[in-house]
Amino acid sequence: MTLTNSDIAELTAFRRDLHRHPEVSGQERETARRVVSALSNHPPDTLITGLGGHGLAAVYAGPADGPTVLFRAELDALPIQELSAAPYASSTAGTGHLCGHDGHSTILMAMARLLSRRRPAKGRVVLMFQPAEETGAGAAAVIDDPRFKTIAPNYAFSLHNMPNLPLGHVGLIAGPVNCASRGLRVAFTGKPAHASEPENGTSPMAALSGLMPDLTALSHGTTQDPDFTLVTVTHVQMGAAAFGIAPGDATLFATLRTLTDDRMNALCETALKMINETAAHNKLTVTHGFEDIFLHCENDPHATDILRTALDTLDIRHDASGLPMRASEDFGRFGHTAKSAMLFLGAGMDHPALHNPDYDFPDDLTPIGARIFEQVTRDILGG
Template identity: 55%
Template sequence: MFLTDGELSEIKAFRRELHRNPEVSGEEAETASRVTEELGRTRPDRIVAGIGGHGLAAVYEGVASGPTIMIRAELDGLPIEEISDVAHRSTVPGKGHLCGHDGHMAILMALAKGLGHERPAKGRVILMFQPAEENGAGAAAVLADPKFATLTQDLSLSLHNFPGIRLGHVLLKEGPVNCASRGMKIILKGKTSHASYPEQGIAPTFVLARLLGDLTALGNNGPLGPDYSLVTVTHARLGEPAFGISPGEAQIWATLRTLTDEAMAALVSRAEELVQTQAKAGQLQVEISYEDVFRQCYNSAEAVKELRRALDDEGVSHDDASSLLPMKASEDFGLFRTVAPAAMFFLGAGEDHPRLHNPDYDFPDELIATGSRVFMRAIRNILG
């Protein structure tokens, strides 16, 4: 390990402080402030704040010119009440770091301390603390921010902890690793009437009922190949909770999921055509909008090659996990591949560890050393 036991203990304490004070997507101001203060002690060449919201990046310049490596972690927690009995459990009602982003930040902080001790021989390293990963808005906001234009990179790397596989074992493969997904919000508008005279209004009742089944039927939920698709209705509402009113409005929320961005475009087209056709037949107006939009996450060959080399050099066990990857869940790191080759590896959090987004989840501190060692080895292999 490139840090002393004392430094590693400090980073574990930093992780636990983040865990006590989670902030959800778009609200990470205090988290960003804590990270900035801690980064300052590592003497980066510069810190770029306010990227895509509350995002920030620490830049460590090498001695000579060369390529740029960006390594990314996430700032946000989840709007879920934590129920664990750990001493550092969340102090914020209804919010928790139940996906491990506090641990991912700690891994980058370990890298910051290491780079503070010794800069790379060439190039530069960017440690990116990204906001709003959980709702899919963060990566897009970062890339759209003019400040990001000063942070061009040649390679982007990331990780995510992965409960269900043994502690410290890594899953890594080239190609698709996370699905594209998006939340489709449908509002159907007709006209209310008295419940005793429903014929005097235009109720969306039957259109809503048909769409619940027809939208779901658009997905095949088959093997995770190029044709995979899934539509999950997550919420539906009809009118108001009253007995005297025949409803005039309805809502459906559905999550669309595919393996590739191309398949997502086709699924969106079919879903919108279906909704418009049904709404027209029911004499309804319709509004369609999208939230939680995630692009597919695809591991580039050149980035995977460097991560495999680092894993081998550090003696970290790994495999391509053909039975587990790609996964149906989404991750907005995939958007960074639009500007540079990128790859994410998945770091085992323990076979019996509580799963991601479970209310009793807590990031295993043992992974801080493993994750940071792999990234630092990749940095030294490429930049010297």
């Protein structure tokens, strides 16, 4: 089955409505409501709402027993101000769909149209609209929700649009495709003093100025290297915003990346040893915490072969372009519950990069993504 011109026009309007009303991770209530409203015209056999927060799972079942195939999209937007003259630009200050999650959700809505017209011959298709992807919290919350056990997918697939790949070209490989990452928050405490008498205080300045280059020096190699590591200092704050006070406290944020989860454990250990030794040398107390924890995303060989076969059937070009990516993806956790694979769908060589304030999802990708997922469905479940 294929999408009609009317389908594509209505799906484009749906995508742009989502784009106009973005919500950040954990706050996707209205986005979920819009999805539920759109699904009412293409009703699934089962609809699970409030899954792991504001997540949704729409289940379309075939008449015979068979595997369960899950396709995942994301609901959340980013806390970034959009810079766009488009009539459907974000109406929420400081928030924008600048990663394409509105487009990914629209691809699943296209699948809902196709599945409502023709169910698979066997098994089930689950359209998973996941919350809180950008913080790395959403997939874990969905999987930990007791109702996820009623879904229990055998296969899980996803896609992400990818600027700097030709429009419609696909990046696909087996093995690691997205890095593990986590945010490290470090707080130093010393003693403030009058700015005219800094010797009477204990300043974190020397600790910060030494740690920033030392932490970034832990970076090594490229994603083609199994031992790839990258440390990026993303935020530093020291003392009060005043001229009369020598600082006594400081906060440092850094993002740690590795190709695999195992390598992440070693990088965290090395970074924390460096931080603790620096604090002790500078007579500071120190605390730390980890946030925005993403597991690495690894494509299962069998699931990757299924995607590759579908792409070949549709005569869609694909190769290993841009993979593995440095960026992280919350989809990796689904690989712990099912045979999973993710593909990367080219958004155009000159398209603005993800998370840029002028990014916008190319609507031409909606029918391409839907064709791929539709082909995967029929290859696995028939119909």
